[in-house]
Ligand SMILES: NC(=O)C1=CN([C@@H]2O[C@H](COP(=O)(O)OP(=O)(O)OC[C@H]3O[C@@H](n4cnc5c(N)ncnc54)[C@H](OP(=O)(O)O)[C@@H]3O)[C@@H](O)[C@H]2O)C=CC1
């Protein structure tokens with residue numbers, strides 16, 4: 001039996017269509033257009049591609065997109081001043097500062113300068129804390145996209161054994177918080193984890209967010225498990241994930257491909273969060289009904 005290929009690209013396209021409909025209704029009924037501001041510092045080529053793609057998809061959903069490009073040597077003060085202006089701008093409902101930032105910038109200070117209600121990446125300490133304590137939050141886009149795919153594939157996650165490989169602030173930790181909020185039994189593995197393959201073999205759900213090409217092998221996987229590959233690794237043979245897709249697909253019940261899995265969900269969830277931020281700013285009910 002070969003595993004189901006979880007089509008993140010198709011799921012993301014459907015989600016974007018639904019969002020576009022909700023944006024149109026918001027315009028018709030309330031005269032409001034959601035706005036997303038994206039801040040890019042420096043010339044990192046991968047970041048340029050992501051930012052361009054975000055801008056295009058934001059507009060395609062009927063929202064306003066505002067791009068702010070700062071030079072590589074922009075100062076901390078300049079960046080904080082820009083965020084201050086975006087925080088005060090009523091046309092801007094969401095603010096995303098593309099990471100990584102240049103080394104001379106204090107990333108945590110910049111992120112935490114974003115108004116909590118406009119923090120569509122969910123990276124501020126306030127939103128992290130809200131997610132961890134079960135209060136309404138902005139949820140980081142990549143883990144949110146993974147959660148949507150898991151709920152769609154498995155239904156109720158309650159009581160499932162989940163292993164998250166990776167403990168970064170942007171993927172691993174918020175992913176663990178979301179799985180816990182859905183009542184999975186969560187293990188977070190990282191570079192110091194002993195006998196990683198044995199830990200992974202216990203899991204009904206595996207989320208790989210490591211940054212190591214094809215590290216997770218077929219013989220690490222419990223037969224029938226659902227495997228979500230967050231990894232984006234550019235190698236000589238092209239873009240690959242953290243999962244050895246062919247090996248894992250021979251054992252797993254379902255697995256996401258790279259490309260075409262989690263990546264497109266990340267951007268669709270950014271649009272979803274921008275719409276959510278806009279609705280909350282205007283006292284309207286949450287559009288996605290995720291209960292988060
Ligand atoms: N599809 C998408 O939308 C997105 C994809 N990504 C991709 O996801 C991957 C992870 O990103 P990110 O979380 O930012 O990465 P980080 O580098 O911040 O974190 C990687 C994590 O993996 C752990 N790790 C490293 N080596 C091993 C190992 N041999 N065994 C077990 N754990 C290990 C690290 O452990 P320790 O903490 O001990 O160092 C760390 O916790 C990358 O490929 C990135 O490109 C990221 C964001 C969005």
Ligand SMILES: Nc1nc(=O)c2c([nH]1)NC[C@@H]1CN(c3ccc(C(=O)N[C@@H](CCC(=O)O)C(=O)O)cc3)C=[N+]21
Pocket residue numbers: 050096097098099100121141142232239258259260261262263264266267
């Ligand atoms: N503040 C901030 N928020 C982020 O969410 C953020 C960030 N900074 N910095 C970089 C990472 C990475 N990231 C991706 C987004 C889309 C794809 C994506 O669409 N990937 C396509 C392939 C694209 C390609 O070919 O390169 C896919 O997997 O099918 C991947 C990765 C968001 N990130």
